[in-house]
Amino acid sequence: MSVAAARRKREKEARREAILRAADEVIARTGARHLTMDEVARAAELSKGTLYLYFAGKDALFAAVAERNISEKLPALRAAVESAEDGLGEVLALHDAWHVELSRTPHVFRFMIEWFLEPRIDDRSEAFQRYRARVRETIGLLVRALERGQRDGSIRADIDITHHAMHIWSSTLGVMLMHRNAESVSKRISLPVELGRLPDLHRDTLRRTLAPASASPGSSSSPAEGVAS
Amino acid sequence: MSVAAARRKREKEARREAILRAADEVIARTGARHLTMDEVARAAELSKGTLYLYFAGKDALFAAVAERNISEKLPALRAAVESAEDGLGEVLALHDAWHVELSRTPHVFRFMIEWFLEPRIDDRSEAFQRYRARVRETIGLLVRALERGQRDGSIRADIDITHHAMHIWSSTLGVMLMHRNAESVSKRISLPVELGRLPDLHRDTLRRTLAPASASPGSSSSPAEGVAS
Numbered sequence: 001m002s003v004a005a006a007r008r009k010r011e012k013e014a015r016r017e018a019i020l021r022a023a024d025e026v027i028a029r030t031g032a033r034h035l036t037m038d039e040v041a042r043a044a045e046l047s048k049g050t051l052y053l054y055f056a057g058k059d060a061l062f063a064a065v066a067e068r069n070i071s072e073k074l075p076a077l078r079a080a081v082e083s084a085e086d087g088l089g090e091v092l093a094l095h096d097a098w099h100v101e102l103s104r105t106p107h108v109f110r111f112m113i114e115w116f117l118e119p120r121i122d123d124r125s126e127a128f129q130r131y132r133a134r135v136r137e138t139i140g141l142l143v144r145a146l147e148r149g150q151r152d153g154s155i156r157a158d159i160d161i162t163h164h165a166m167h168i169w170s171s172t173l174g175v176m177l178m179h180r181n182a183e184s185v186s187k188r189i190s191l192p193v194e195l196g197r198l199p200d201l202h203r204d205t206l207r208r209t210l211a212p213a214s215a216s217p218g219s220s221s222s223p224a225e226g227v228a229s
Numbered sequence: 230m231s232v233a234a235a236r237r238k239r240e241k242e243a244r245r246e247a248i249l250r251a252a253d254e255v256i257a258r259t260g261a262r263h264l265t266m267d268e269v270a271r272a273a274e275l276s277k278g279t280l281y282l283y284f285a286g287k288d289a290l291f292a293a294v295a296e297r298n299i300s301e302k303l304p305a306l307r308a309a310v311e312s313a314e315d316g317l318g319e320v321l322a323l324h325d326a327w328h329v330e331l332s333r334t335p336h337v338f339r340f341m342i343e344w345f346l347e348p349r350i351d352d353r354s355e356a357f358q359r360y361r362a363r364v365r366e367t368i369g370l371l372v373r374a375l376e377r378g379q380r381d382g383s384i385r386a387d388i389d390i391t392h393h394a395m396h397i398w399s400s401t402l403g404v405m406l407m408h409r410n411a412e413s414v415s416k417r418i419s420l421p422v423e424l425g426r427l428p429d430l431h432r433d434t435l436r437r438t439l440a441p442a443s444a445s446p447g448s449s450s451s452p453a454e455g456v457a458s
Contacts, residue, residue, distance in 0.1 A: 031348065033262040110346055116406075116413050117339055119260065123416040135417050166422045167404065167430045174403020175396065177345075184345050187352040188364050193395045201396045209434045 028107040060125035067131035073101040087149020257336040289354035296360035316378020
């Protein structure tokens with residue numbers, strides 16, 4: 001690549017990044033459902049025509065925002081896995097790290113759910129392919145943790161890894177959804193509930209579900225309710 | 230009440246119900262995020278002014294739609310509880326009935342999540358109070374099932390009932406969210422996963438988490454993966 005071509009490539013990447021930061025700012029302010037390409041162009045101080053040179057539409061832009069967001073969280077998830085002592089420990093460390101990462105950027109989590117609920121999403125953009133690769137990598141961490149746990153005996157031998165990975169992902173999503181939207185929950189539910197306890201309860205549930213029946217339910221350390229009766 | 234007053238009351242209730250049916254139809258067609266009061270008025274064949282006599286705004290209308298929706302599901306939930314043999318059986322029956330009910334009206338489930346994510350909801354309308362009472366009744370079924378299970382020994386004595394009720398509700402929500410949005414999941418996740426298996430996996434997880442440690446993990450009947458290794 002010539003010096004000029006390398007510079008143009010750098011400039012293009014910097015502008016793409018600036019657009020994603022602007023989109024993130026608009027999402028934080030108005031929510032994904034009210035976002036328009038006009039508004040993103042304004043926030044990025046670009047013409048709408050220039051914006052469309054980078055992203056063919058909202059779907060491609062959202063996919064790029066989502067990919068950037070997962071990419072930012074991946075280092076923490078990888079580090080969590082590396083510090084664990086066994087497979088079950090990896091699963092629990094991923095749970096904890098995921099919880100911390102979502103708490104840092106609640107508006108992005110809300111956006112991810114809103115985008116997930118869009119009935120018609122164009123998944124053909126390059127941005128979507130990159131996003132999908134990141135999702136695969138994230139779930140891959142969970143799948144490998146479960147595999148390691150079956151090898152080292154910390155996780156039941158009879159579980160179906162792929163389906164349990166999806167189940168863990170899904171149930172954790174629901175728990176975080178409640179936990180991160182405390183105001184919305186409290187308007188609906190008149191119960192004396194501390195939503196802050198939900199992630200620990202969920203961690204304890206994962207441990208009880210995944211550990212072999214022979215293991216004492218209180219054997220792994222848990223910040224939740226302690227030993228069963 | 231005079232005959233005329235009784236007739237006016239009946240007519241008012243009939244029109245309110247017609248508006249809710251119209252709103253439901255608009256939500257099914259466009260999703261809650263794109264719904265406007267104009268569109269609901271058009272679908273109900275009313276002037277916008279008349280619509281506002283019944284609902285002060287979108288929040289009140291959404292609360293009424295949500296209340297109607299929960300009210301429709303409550304008989305099935307009550308029936309599920311009545312047929313169960315013990316407290317743990319009640320929890321699992323509620324899970325199964327909830328799953329069936331959500332599957333009958335997926336667009337309403339999507340609307341409930343979208344509405345849940347609205348950052349600013351006016352909870353002062355009469356419709357919202359009625360909706361909140363229905364939510365309380367629904368969670369009350371779960372709370373009483375857990376209480377019964379602790380009395381009859383089918384559920385661990387050491388669990389905190391209120392927090393476990395919220396945890397069960399949250400994790401089930403996440404699982405149903407994935408299960409009812411299979412198309413959206415499959416665009417993102419390139420895994421050979423049968424999402425239809427998620428509710429059974431979740432049911433098995435509830436059983437393992439709630440049953441006392443002394444109970445054999447395979448002792449309750451389960452359509453899921455069977456006995457642990």
